[in-house]
Amino acid sequence: xxxxxxxxxxxxxxxxxxxxxxxxxxxxxxxxxxxxxxxxxxxxxxxxxxxxxxxxxxxxxxxxxxxxxxxxxxxx
Numbered sequence: 001x002x003x004x005x006x007x008x009x010x011x012x013x014x015x016x017x018x019x020x021x022x023x024x025x026x027x028x029x030x031x032x033x034x035x036x037x038x039x040x041x042x043x044x045x046x047x048x049x050x051x052x053x054x055x056x057x058x059x060x061x062x063x064x065x066x067x068x069x070x071x072x073x074x075x076x
Contacts, residue, residue: 013046014053015066025049 013026022040026049030037037043044052060067 014044014049016053016056024052 012023013028015023015025017023019040022042024042024044026046027033027043028046030043033043033045058067
């Protein structure tokens with residue numbers, strides 16, 4: 001995830017995009033949960049983000065940590 005002027009995080013844990021570049025995801029770089037520290041994403045404790053990611057569909061094969069939807073292709 002990146003913002004042109006403010007940040008770049010190469011491997012954001014457990015992202016679940018809900019609108020454009022905004023997502024639910026784990027945040028290991030701060031502990032100010034409940035305080036606005038982002039431009040639209042919802043930062044979660046790593047344990048909560050991991051649980052939500054595992055709970056939400058689609059079920060991913062063992063070892064996978066992401067899934068990209070490509071327009072015009074079948075889903076899992």
